[in-house]
Amino acid sequence: MSHANAALTVRARLRLARLIVEDRWSPARAAERYDVSWRTAKKWADRYRAEGEAGLHDRSSRPHRQPHRTPTPLVRKILHLRRKRRLGPVPIADQLGLAASTVHAVLTRHQANRLSHLDRTTGEAIRRYEHAQPGDMLHVDVKKLGNVPDGGGWRYLGRQQGRKNRAATAGAERSKYRNPVLGTAFVHTVIDDHSRVAYAEIHDDETAITATGVLRRAVAWFADRGVSTRRVLTDNGSAYKSHLWRDTCTELGIVVKKTRPYRPQTNGKIERFHRTLADGWAFAKLYTSEKARRAALPAFLHDYNHHRPHTAIGKIPPITRLNNLAGHHI
Known part of the structure; x- marks a missing residue:
């Protein structure tokens, strides 16, 4: 252009x-x-x-030769200081005797000008990947949320009123310190790597029996939309290391993949979805009961899959990346 x-x-x-x-x-x-x-x-x-x-057509205006470009050994020193010590352009320039603008240009050229572009542990540039077809990889994980007391929780009403509502909630158990315990909602989530289409169920536990049941239903749900599941990626939770999980995946013809220990970035797509889930559903408004919050989940998932533009896939709804869905683009 x-x-x-x-x-x-x-x-x-x-x-x-x-x-x-x-x-x-x-x-x-x-x-x-x-x-x-x-x-x-x-x-x-x-x-x-x-x-x-x-x-x-237009051609690049970049010169064929750049005799005054920063030498390669100096570039390596700049990147080393950036990745190992997290220094900015001004401290790096001071140590190497360069202009800050030169250092910034080098960092920009190597996609290291923002610390968010670097892995926090290794300092290396973040490597992003995406499988070519829907179903090539399903990311599976569990998001844990405290149950909402009757009348609403402390996030919207404050801690004093939140404690009163917890104490007044019917059926609340008591801890050994006599504090009311409302339990935990375990949101089992499944994300397709290519399309970002999401599937989720809420349960009261995260056992292997529950996790395998969610997997079977998720695979069937994706199959109804023309997606054949080939791999599944999970963390190293006990449910996903169980024989039942392994045997269920074998029965369904799915290859089992695990993330590196203590490396949630490996399963980053579903971790990012959990943040969207929390902002768009779990804590989006005042819920006066756990039942009300759970009832709002299907509407959120429909909006996320069918209507919400996803920035990682070109600002289109995830469902539009499933290529044989006549009638589903509404």
Whole structure:
């Protein structure tokens, strides 16, 4: 695409070049017709003769040689200080005797200008991946949430009123310190790596029996939408290390994958979905009971899958990445 102030678009260049090459106009006459210099008209005509229409597109303005570019050994020192010590452009420039703008340019060129682009543990640039087809990999995990007391929780009502509501909630158990215990909601979540389509169920535990039941239903749910599951990625939780999980995956024809220990970034897509789940559903508004919050989950999932633009896949809803879903793009 031409820049905003270009005198000629690609189509106008083609018409200009044809006037000179095919209709035998002089460059000066054609230039006058299109209100450009004769040198510009001759340039596009020469490119058209040599390369055809392909030669009329914009080219990079980057020079072929950059004799004053920062030497490679110095670049390595800059990146080392950035990744190992998390220094910014000004401290790095002070240590190496360079201009801060030079250091910033090097960091930008190597995608290290923002610390969020670097892995917190290793300092290396974050490597992102995406499987080519829906079903190539399902990410599975559990999000734990404290149950909401009757009347609402402390996040919206404050800690004093929240404690009163917890104490007044029917059926609340008591800890050994006589504090009311409402229990935990275990949200079993499944994300397709390619499309980011999500499936979730809420249970009162995270045992192997519950986890395998969720997996069977999730695989069937994706199959109804034309997705065949080939791999599943989980952390090293006890449910996912069980023989039941292994045997269930074998029965379903799914290859089992595990994340590296203490490396939640390996399962980063579902970890990021949990943040969206918390902001868009779990803590999005005041729920006056756990039943009300659980009843709101299907509506959130439908909005997430069918309507919410996902920035990681080009600002389109995840469901649109499933290629054989006639009637589902609503």
